[in-house]
Amino acid sequence: EAGVVQSPRYKIIEKKQPVAFWCNPISGHNTLYWYLQNLGQGPELLIRYENEEAVDDSQLPKDRFSAERLKGVDSTLKIQPAELGDSAVYLCASSLVATSYNEQFFGPGTRLTVL
């Protein structure tokens, strides 16, 4: 069974440029998460989708970040414009349903460097 797929794996851009990350969750997983992981830190939730609905986006900086999950499968996370402080690893995860005890499956992440 294929795991969570993310692309690109690495991205280098100049500040003020836009950037987008793509995630394909495990087939049949209704819940999709985007996390931000700064160097030396644990992941922090940005947004959680249940099917195509964003049910928790309280930690998403909406002035520059946006996300979508059309048709409740793949998801895209966008930053526009990027700032130096956005350099981090962006992780996508999925689970069958959103419960407190279900395992989340993580993709390898996209490492963003903003110059």
Next chain:
Amino acid sequence: GNSVTQMEGPVTLSEEAFLTINCTYTATGYPSLFWYVQYPGEGLQLLLKATKADDKGSNKGFEATYRKETTSFHLEKGSVQVSDSAVYFCALSLYGGSQGNLIFGKGTKLSVKP
């Protein structure tokens, strides 16, 4: 607020040594607790979990017991191997509105020397 605190790394051990990585939590309500592991160049993967007090999670020789009285979930292994070298993250998940959202500690890097 809800948070996870785990011991600072890096931790360097010789092969076959005993491992303990401390993890304590603060949570409103009764969380589920997890240990995730990140091997070099790979994504996070679940190592073990416990969903209620006194539960013991175990996998690959690792164990952790959910201690409500001390709000702890310490990770232990009796004899580490070089292949256990990785970053270990303690995490919690709550019931209710933020159900399913994981709150992570900062991670502890483990290096095992032959």
